[in-house]
Amino acid sequence: MNIRPQMITERQAAESSYSKWQPTPQALADMRKRYGDAQSFLSIFTPDLQIAAARHPERTYTGTAPTLATIAVGYGEPVAIVWICIQLENVNLFAGVKEKMPVSRQKELSALILTEYPFLKASEMLLFFHRLKCGRYGRFYGSVDALTITTSLLQFMDERRKESVRYRQPDTAAPATTTPSSSGITYEEYLRLKEQKQQHHEHE
Secondary structure (H helix, E strand, O other), X not given: OOOOHHHOOOHHHHHHHOHHHOOOHHHHHHHHHHHOOHHHHHHHOOHHHHHHHHHOHHHHHHOOOOEHHHHHHHHOHHHXXXXXXXXXXXXXXXXXXXXXXXXXXXXXXXXXXHHHOOOOEHHHHHHHHHHHHOOOOOOOOOEXXXXXXXXXXXXXXXXXXXXXXXXXXXXXXXXXXOOOOOOOOOHHHHHHHHHHHHHHHHHO
């Protein structure tokens, strides 16, 4: 799904919509510094990162990925909706069902997710969609159903509450060395390399 230039607008409306989860100016500046403009952000946080988010859940929960509210305020609400739609389209392509979710339903569902869960990080959303595709919350019957996805997201929120508490508790044990993933690279390193690759392409 391509993003049109006019979609990167209307940030004031987003700011008022997410007042409870209003990102700080520093959070907005950090996001733009790390990931560049909206198009660059979309090219970095692709569905390909879902597996990395699943392999490194601690980093997923405690890392520096922006929240949906930060994305909406910093890049514009349409960009946040486009990003969620990209994840939904990935589910569309993955699910072996006859009836796919139409674009209009994807947009509606994305807006619902953005409204109900503005505090979720992009990395947490990637983890959710990974688990959804793994069948952790059941399966689709005949169609990619929006209500099935929202119900699955409620289950993910229960998991998130338990897991995030565990990962945020102080570790009283002896410091452990970082264990590399099976691919020999951590989630943070993967993100950094992807950012560097994107910056390299932009300067070519």
